[in-house]
Amino acid sequence: MPAHSIEYPHMPFSQFRIQESPRDVRPDGFPVDAPRQDQLKYVLQYAALAPSTHNSQPWLFRVTDASFFLIADRSRGLPAIDPEDRCLTMSCGAALRNLTLALEALGFSFRVSRFPDLSEPDLLARIDIESRKRTDVDTSVLECILARQTSAPQHLVLPPSAGALSRIQSEVADRGATLVMLRREDLDLVLQFDENNRDDALVLAREEAMWRHPNRIRSRDGIPGGVKQTATSFCGNSGGAVFGVLTTSGDRMLSWLQGGVALESGLVVATRENVGVSLCSMPLHRAHVRKDVGEALGLGGTPQVLVRLAQARDYPAPPTPRRPIVDVMVHPGFTG
Ligand SMILES: Cc1cc2nc3c(=O)[nH]c(=O)nc-3n(C[C@H](O)[C@H](O)[C@H](O)COP(=O)(O)O)c2cc1C
DSSP: OOTTEEOOTTOTTOOOOEESSGGGOOTTOOOTTSOHHHHHHHHHHHHTTSOOGGGOOOEEEEEOSSEEEEEEOGGGOOTTTSTTSHHHHHHHHHHHHHHHHHHHHTTEEEEEEESOOTTOTTEEEEEEEEEEOOOSOOHHHHHHHHHOOOOOGGGOOSOOOHHHHHHHHHHHHHTTOEEEEEOHHHHHHHHHHHHHTOOOHHHHHHHHHHHEESSOTTOSSSEESSOOOOHHHHHSSOTTOEEEEEEESOOSHHHHHHHHHHHHHHHHHHHHTTEEEEEEOGGGOSHHHHHHHHHHTTOSSEEEEEEEEEEOOOOOOOOOOOOOGGGTBOOTTOOO
16 A cells, blocks of 8 residues: 555545545556546546635535545635635636546546536536446546646746647637737736725735735645745746637636636646646636636637746655545535
8 A cells, every 4th residue: 555545534435546646646546446536546646736816725526436526615615815716616627627638548448528517617527437348547648637737827938839829829719718928018907907806905915815825835736935926927027938828719707717727727738738727717716807808809709828938957845745545535425
């Protein structure tokens, strides 16, 4: 048994031992002979590695031996910064994409239903496993999910290759969103909108402080390090970095979920292409600002998150923490 493995204390039926942190998952460690439900718990570790706003990891999963149910954990929302749970929903979309990427890599066939029960708005998706049609494992995809990391903007200064950029853009497009590249004057306009639409700074700062902590090194969520990123610092000292904005065709829950799927798909391809990416959603938290920015820039869709892309280099930044999957699984007896 690996040194850092734990059992599910409240799931006595489980015989599968799992890594304490999803970061310790091994791409060559799929438990081929384990019962199906335990195999799905292995897959769940990749979902838990998804990026999320403020590393809030706002997802819950119910796992049976044939299905995953992805549930929004609104107790992890940021009501001042993200008043509509837009970024929360996008984060869940990113987790959904990791889940389906891992299932594909492991040879599973499956079916995804988004918002399968409209009377349950927190139930974002249901993933039904059909069979395992291949037994070979594409570990390269699993390795990219594991290696993906959001970069700090100040490290992103070398121009990415045009080829890599267009592969990222076409991946995002394949997943139902658009990555529109922005010129300097477009960014200046977004910054101007940001300047004109500042919310109560103290309220935002308080909420930010709950998730961005300089000293809680044992935390399994939130962002270690005390430096707060602003839209201005995100856009500054760009060197050869390029900027874009991910847009969706609508601006409701389904579009946000889809936007998160497309975002993570692009980020995993960026990892494969050795492109570092930094994200900035702050200026776009209000619906009227998204509408105005979309119109002013002629985007043809709703802007959801700004991206800064550059050739990746090796940085000492430690990976952000994750909760063990036992913390993101809904107890089988829970009916709330
Ligand atoms: C929808 C969404 C919005 C985000 N917005 C921001 C942002 O405004 N500023 C920022 O620094 N990071 C942003 N991030 C990145 C998260 O902070 C990052 O994913 C999280 O800290 C986990 O770290 P990791 O991506 O390195 O695993 C965002 C991520 C998502 C999924």
